[in-house]
Amino acid sequence: xxxxxxxxxxxxxxxxxxxxxxxxxxxxxxxxxxxxxxxxxxxxxxxxxxxxxxxxxxxxxxxxxxxxxxxxxxxxxxxxxxxxxxxxxxxxxxxxxxxxxxxxxxxxxxxxxxxxxxxxxxxxxxxxxxxxxxxxxxxxxxxxxxxxxxxxxxxxxxxxxxxxxxxxxxxxxxxxxxxxxxxxxxxxxxxxxxxxxxxxxxxxxxxxxxxxxxxxxxxxxxxxxxxxxxxxxxxxxxxxxxxxxxxxxxxxxxxxxxxxxxxxxxxxxxxxxxxxxxxxxxxxxxxxxxxxxxxxxxxxxxxxxxxxxxxxxxxxxx
Amino acid sequence: xxxxxxxxxxxxxxxxxxxxxxxxxxxxxxxxxxxxxxxxxxxxxxxxxxxxxxxxxxxxxxxxxxxxxxxxxxxxxxxxxxxxxxxxxxxxxxxxxxxxxxxxxxxxxxxxxxxxxxxxxxxxxxxxxxxxxxxxxxxxxxxxxxxxxxxxxxxxxxxxxxxxxxxxxxxxxxxxxxxxxxxxxxxxxxxxxxxxxxxxxxxxxxxxxxxxxxxxxxxxxxxxxxxxxxxxxxxxxxxxxxxxxxxxxxxxxxxxxxxxxxxxxxxxxxxxxxxxxxxxxxxxxxxxxxxxxxxxxxxxxxxxxxxx
Amino acid sequence: xxxxxxxxxxxxxxxxxxxxxxxxxxxxxxxxxxxxxxxxxxxxxxxxxxxxxxxxxxxxxxxxxxxxxxxxxxxxxxxxxxxxxxxxxxxxxxxxxxxxxxxxxxxxxxxxxxxxxxxxxxxxxxxxxxxxxxxxxxxxxxxxxxxxxxxxxxxxxxxxxxxxxxxxxxxxxxxxxxxxxxxxxxxxxxxxxxxxxxxxxxxxxxxxxxxxxxxxxxxxxxxxxxxxxxxxxxxxxxxxxxxxxxxxxxxxxxxxxxxxxxxxxxxxxxxxxxxxxxxxxxxxxxxxxxxxxxxxxxxxxxxxxxxxxxxxxxxxxxxxxxxxxxx
Numbered sequence: 001x002x003x004x005x006x007x008x009x010x011x012x013x014x015x016x017x018x019x020x021x022x023x024x025x026x027x028x029x030x031x032x033x034x035x036x037x038x039x040x041x042x043x044x045x046x047x048x049x050x051x052x053x054x055x056x057x058x059x060x061x062x063x064x065x066x067x068x069x070x071x072x073x074x075x076x077x078x079x080x081x082x083x084x085x086x087x088x089x090x091x092x093x094x095x096x097x098x099x100x101x102x103x104x105x106x107x108x109x110x111x112x113x114x115x116x117x118x119x120x121x122x123x124x125x126x127x128x129x130x131x132x133x134x135x136x137x138x139x140x141x142x143x144x145x146x147x148x149x150x151x152x153x154x155x156x157x158x159x160x161x162x163x164x165x166x167x168x169x170x171x172x173x174x175x176x177x178x179x180x181x182x183x184x185x186x187x188x189x190x191x192x193x194x195x196x197x198x199x200x201x202x203x204x205x206x207x208x209x210x211x212x213x214x215x216x217x218x219x220x221x222x223x224x225x226x227x228x229x230x231x232x233x234x235x236x237x238x239x240x241x242x243x244x245x246x247x248x249x250x251x252x253x254x255x256x257x258x259x260x261x262x263x264x265x266x267x268x269x270x271x272x273x274x275x276x277x278x279x280x281x282x283x284x285x286x287x288x289x290x291x292x293x294x295x296x297x298x299x300x301x302x303x304x305x306x307x308x309x310x311x312x313x314x315x316x317x318x
Numbered sequence: 319x320x321x322x323x324x325x326x327x328x329x330x331x332x333x334x335x336x337x338x339x340x341x342x343x344x345x346x347x348x349x350x351x352x353x354x355x356x357x358x359x360x361x362x363x364x365x366x367x368x369x370x371x372x373x374x375x376x377x378x379x380x381x382x383x384x385x386x387x388x389x390x391x392x393x394x395x396x397x398x399x400x401x402x403x404x405x406x407x408x409x410x411x412x413x414x415x416x417x418x419x420x421x422x423x424x425x426x427x428x429x430x431x432x433x434x435x436x437x438x439x440x441x442x443x444x445x446x447x448x449x450x451x452x453x454x455x456x457x458x459x460x461x462x463x464x465x466x467x468x469x470x471x472x473x474x475x476x477x478x479x480x481x482x483x484x485x486x487x488x489x490x491x492x493x494x495x496x497x498x499x500x501x502x503x504x505x506x507x508x509x510x511x512x513x514x515x516x517x518x519x520x521x522x523x524x525x526x527x528x529x530x531x532x533x534x535x536x537x538x539x540x541x542x543x544x545x546x547x548x549x550x551x552x553x554x555x556x557x558x559x560x561x562x563x564x565x566x567x568x569x570x571x572x573x574x575x576x577x578x579x580x581x582x583x584x585x586x587x588x589x590x591x592x593x594x595x596x597x598x599x600x601x602x603x604x605x606x607x608x609x610x611x612x613x614x615x616x617x618x619x620x621x622x623x624x625x626x
Numbered sequence: 627x628x629x630x631x632x633x634x635x636x637x638x639x640x641x642x643x644x645x646x647x648x649x650x651x652x653x654x655x656x657x658x659x660x661x662x663x664x665x666x667x668x669x670x671x672x673x674x675x676x677x678x679x680x681x682x683x684x685x686x687x688x689x690x691x692x693x694x695x696x697x698x699x700x701x702x703x704x705x706x707x708x709x710x711x712x713x714x715x716x717x718x719x720x721x722x723x724x725x726x727x728x729x730x731x732x733x734x735x736x737x738x739x740x741x742x743x744x745x746x747x748x749x750x751x752x753x754x755x756x757x758x759x760x761x762x763x764x765x766x767x768x769x770x771x772x773x774x775x776x777x778x779x780x781x782x783x784x785x786x787x788x789x790x791x792x793x794x795x796x797x798x799x800x801x802x803x804x805x806x807x808x809x810x811x812x813x814x815x816x817x818x819x820x821x822x823x824x825x826x827x828x829x830x831x832x833x834x835x836x837x838x839x840x841x842x843x844x845x846x847x848x849x850x851x852x853x854x855x856x857x858x859x860x861x862x863x864x865x866x867x868x869x870x871x872x873x874x875x876x877x878x879x880x881x882x883x884x885x886x887x888x889x890x891x892x893x894x895x896x897x898x899x900x901x902x903x904x905x906x907x908x909x910x911x912x913x914x915x916x917x918x919x920x921x922x923x924x925x926x927x928x929x930x931x932x933x934x935x936x937x938x939x940x941x942x943x944x945x946x947x948x949x950x951x952x953x
Contacts, residue, residue: 019461131354132611142560143559151596219729222683222716222721224747274465278472
């Protein structure tokens with residue numbers, strides 16, 4: 001097991017190194033930089049600034065420097081915000097996490113229950129209805145459903161605020177602050193849940209249908225166990241087992257923010273930070289963000305594999 | 319329930335010796351029985367037909383700027399109203415549909431081709447070929463897709479690629495991001511097929527590599543490929559719309575569903591003129607859901623084991 | 627001996643897209659207290675479906691239709707409400723299956739799975755249930771019971787798992803044990819051990835056994851009474867000695883002929899020609915006529931009735947028309 005893990009870790013490092021080089025070159029390839037976008041600067045000042053930030057050095061040299069710093073835990077300095085990238089991430093990432101955690105929880109909660117019931121009643125009208133809704137949820141363009149709900153719920157009905165995390169100019173504290181944030185996050189969380197719940201429900205439904213067909217479910221029934229016990233203690237456990245691997249895959253989504261949703265709801269998360277830095281060509285930040293997601297993806301995959309090995313008694317020993 | 323199915327097939331075993339139509343026509347007949355899938359297919363066909371033929375019958379197909387009829391709400395003359403240049407929104411939506419559907423279809427063909435080819439080669443030859451292909455796939459899968467697409471989109475804008483060509487480059491971009499996942503699936507399937515008896519038989523018979531690959535393995539991959547391809551069109555249409563919405567995909571004046579929704583980025587249009595951006599959004603939704611439902615029906619009849 | 631289980635004109639049909647499959651067609655049988663009844667037949671003859679119908683494990687399957695009556699100690703299992711049936715299942719009627727490897731839940735330990743029916747039916751505490759489970763494991767002939775209770779199914783062999791299945795089945799002292807091909811998936815040496823275990827338990831507890839098998843060797847070893855099924859119907863039934871000595875139905879004769887006999891040299895083993903007919907929408911006839919060497923005109927168009935032709939033997943065959951004893 002430990003050789004397996006160390007092999008995996010080495011491979012992860014290699015992949016991340018290659019990914020960072022590729023991403024760095026791609027960003028370097030994008031013409032224009034933070035300084036050329038600023039029309040207030042004189043050409044002399046621009047050249048001076050480029051010198052200071054090291055933007056006129058060759059790509060590979062800049063990459064080497066970036067990598068060297070990254071190894072020392074320094075992911076660069078945001079040009080637009082004049083702050084270290086990592087401390088900016090720290091400012092924004094928890095806002096993203098708040099949205100993601102709430103919607104992930106809701107998504108799993110709904111998906112497990114609906115998936116199990118719909119599998120149990122396969123081919124019933126409830127099951128067909130669930131399938132249609134699942135497909136609908138999987139087919140929604142994220143930005144469009146966001147805009148659509150803002151238009152209906154926030155603009156027309158005025159039930160919920162259209163965006164942001166707190167009301168502009170508000171300086172609420174304590175409970176009032178919490179309530180305000182919850183008020184603001186409701187709509188984006190609903191949208192994110194709608195977007196995620198389709199495929200997960202389908203996943204649980206399919207798993208559950210497979211499990212219900214197994215011989216050991218028949219045995220459990222033959223033992224005279226209650227149907228709820230058969231379903232939730234015997235079947236669900238087996239259906240949840242492969243789902244454990246999904247927990248790892250949720251990692252980038254949990255901490256990486258959602259580019260589209262945060263942009264549309266003007267949520268001060270890391271995805272929104274990326275989107276605004278993108279138009280400014282704030283490379284250190286873009287690079288840092290992309291690598292953050294890549295790292296989370298790789299770690300998430302590893303966690304998934306390990307969890308699977310730990311959870312399944314059949315795999316555990318081998 | 320498996321045991322019932324088992325007893326059923328057990329009981330029905332002799333059924334198999336009765337004359338049976340070919341696998342494909344059997345699959346087709348079962349597909350027709352799936353009302354949901356058929357209605358999905360009907361909607362897809364309908365979308366294609368009205369998008370490609372509809373504008374021909376529209377009196378507004380020339381997209382003439384009409385300052386006298388700006389920002390009109392839906393009416394009998396303009397079923398979905400007009401935009402800020404006085405163009406008929408319904409006609410624009412249909413014309414946009416042509417582009418969006420074409421981009422979706424073309425990038426699907428390209429990524430399925432790439433994914434199948436590379437995945438099959440990797441799975442068949444294994445060894446160093448497999449290593450190279452799959453490591454590249456791993457690399458592309460590690461880099462988050464949306465930022466990657468954004469970088470490409472920005473490159474296009476900065477290089478001042480003419481709008482006419484952007485459409486084709488967007489197709490390329492989408493396939494570049496999509497193929498690794500497909501390649502993985504095909505490779506996995508390939509590896510398991512290799513181990514099956516009929517392949518062993520081909521080896522014993524001493525068939526040459528290419529012959530083995532083309533005549534024995536590819537036909538067995540066809541159901542998987544068809545299903546992946548179908549479901550991939552929907553994904554490609556969605557990705558294109560996201561890119562175009564953020565101004566990084568196909569750009570106006572070439573209309574696509576995605577860049578039409580861009581109208582919602584304008585506060586006044588968003589709040590006062592919903593007919594500008596809701597119809598293209600609904601079109602995306604209707605098309606993609608129809609494709610997904612149809613694709614799922616296909617999956618059921620072609621390869622029930624493949625259910626995910 | 628009094629009747630424990632009485633199946634009366636049981637019909638189990640599967641309505642499929644291609645037509646109706648009469649998996650069990652008008653089957654009546656009785657199991658007396660302390661008796662071992664064997665149902666014999668080729669795969670697909672409806673013997674497993676009969677067992678599953680008794681257990682009520684087919685309800686809820688799409689396209690299924692079950693008719694007739696199944697009386698257990700005088701109560702009809704088919705018209706019984708779900709809760710009542712559940713209280714009988716695993717408690718008074720228990721069942722073991724063909725595939726011990728897949729019949730136990732892979733993510734629960736043997737102990738947990740053994741404790742479930744004990745807690746459910748005997749209403750004892752988990753601690754007592756665990757103790758009882760370990761005793762049961764010992765009773766079915768497995769050493770190191772504590773350790774086995776803690777292991778997962780994949781850690782044990784098929785023979786061990788089938789013993790565990792038996793232990794689960796007998797845990798609530800059932801009056802009837804239904805065993806559906808309990809030894810088919812096992813090695814020959816293990817088969818004998820499992821049958822021994824079953825016989826021993828039966829001797830100790832006096833329960834009845836409904837044993838389903840295609841193996842006449844198993845029948846000879848275990849049965850008091852034999853029921854031969856073909857294409858969903860009973861073609862012959864009788865006490866084991868009578869049936870083995872003078873089989874009446876051509877199908878039974880064929881089955882017995884195709885069994886190797888020790889000490890007798892045979893050039894080749896007999897096999898019944900032809901195949902089981904397609905069960906889809908069968909027309910009235912004797913379903914065996916295509917394979918029967920005594921086939922007559924009437925066999926093709928009319929269904930023979932199951933008639934008692936000797937005190938302990940009944941057969942459904944036109945050859946014995948008029949030989950029925952009217953008691």
